[in-house]
Amino acid sequence: METTDFIWMDGKLVRWEDAKIHVLTHALHYGSGVFEGIRFYETPKGAAIFRMQDHLARLFHSASTLELKTPFSADDIGKAVIETVRANKIKAGYIRPLIYYGYGKMGLVPGGSVNVSIAVWPWGAYLGHDAVKVKVSSFVRVHPKSFHPSAKVCGCYVNSINASLEAKREGFDEALMLDYKGFVAEGPGENVFMAKHGKLFTPSLGSILPGITRDSIIQIAKDEGISVAEKNMTVEELKSADEVFFTGTAAEVTAVGQIDDGRIGNGKIGPVTEKLKEIYLDVVHGRNKKYEGWLTVVS
Ligand code: PMP
Numbered sequence: 001m002e003t004t005d006f007i008w009m010d011g012k013l014v015r016w017e018d019a020k021i022h023v024l025t026h027a028l029h030y031g032s033g034v035f036e037g038i039r040f041y042e043t044p045k046g047a048a049i050f051r052m053q054d055h056l057a058r059l060f061h062s063a064s065t066l067e068l069k070t071p072f073s074a075d076d077i078g079k080a081v082i083e084t085v086r087a088n089k090i091k092a093g094y095i096r097p098l099i100y101y102g103y104g105k106m107g108l109v110p111g112g113s114v115n116v117s118i119a120v121w122p123w124g125a126y127l128g129h130d131a132v133k134v135k136v137s138s139f140v141r142v143h144p145k146s147f148h149p150s151a152k153v154c155g156c157y158v159n160s161i162n163a164s165l166e167a168k169r170e171g172f173d174e175a176l177m178l179d180y181k182g183f184v185a186e187g188p189g190e191n192v193f194m195a196k197h198g199k200l201f202t203p204s205l206g207s208i209l210p211g212i213t214r215d216s217i218i219q220i221a222k223d224e225g226i227s228v229a230e231k232n233m234t235v236e237e238l239k240s241a242d243e244v245f246f247t248g249t250a251a252e253v254t255a256v257g258q259i260d261d262g263r264i265g266n267g268k269i270g271p272v273t274e275k276l277k278e279i280y281l282d283v284v285h286g287r288n289k290k291y292e293g294w295l296t297v298v299s
Pocket of ligand 1: 160188191212248
């Protein structure tokens with residue numbers, strides 16, 4: 001991976017190579033941490049973080065589901081995120097805040113330290129620029145009563161890792177998971193949309209992460225006069241859509257050209273996806289005044 005100079009750990013910046021923890025860190029054994037993925041982009045006003053407050057709110061919501069209590073407030077972490085971006089002097093990249101149970105007590109009821117870190121690094125297009133090939137996973141999205149679907153809890157990502165490994169092994173770019181009822185849920189790290197006869201549809205909340213990109217695309221689409229409905233959808237419906245695309249902080253807006261062995265449309269990005277992707281990229285790069293409120297300028 002590409003590295004940067006500094007990582008923020010529990011209140012101070014340390015050099016990248018010195019950002020180390022004990023092997024008996026609770027979260028390493030049990031997945032007892034929560035994280036965020038945030039992007040910042042080069043804009044005409046300098047580096048700007050996309051929807052930082054929304055990401056911080058979700059981070060603290062995630063922390064509450066694991067009873068992780070940190071002395072740092074969301075405001076402190078926001079300042080630390082900005083400090084870390086500034087210190088690393090890169091114009092665009094990915095930000096990874098993490099709050100986790102640290103060292104001091106083993107066993108499933110955590111009781112040791114609670115630690116916080118923030119790393120940033122340059123990260124290009126997560127799924128590449130072309131339409132991706134997707135496999136409907138044999139792994140079902142974790143049952144919403146087995147975890148908090150609205151939280152980004154480290155341990156729950158094993159479900160996403162299994163689905164991703166399976167998809168890659170079978171020659172696909174990405175997985176798509178169904179929920180326990182058999183309806184379309186989401187990708188391992190992305191929400192999914194389909195366009196049919198010019199209208200957009202996306203799975204209802206319940207078994208999925210309420211993605212911040214998903215929310216942005218819903219707002220942008222509505223502002224463009226495109227109707228958006230949240231509903232339960234079957235794989236058959238998705239496979240017969242005119243267009244399918246993923247949304248996510250890392251994946252941004254990525255067209256899906258194939259699901260299992262069936263092509264979507266002509267296998268390339270379709271007009272609705274292309275339009276939304278273009279607007280989204282304009283928004284995050286500060287080229288669209290209407291959504292300037294979503295950007296926190298750093299430099
Ligand atoms: N679903 C899952 C499981 C994810 O991990 C992510 C990435 N955070 C998303 C959806 C997309 O969410 P966002 O747009 O907030 O990055």
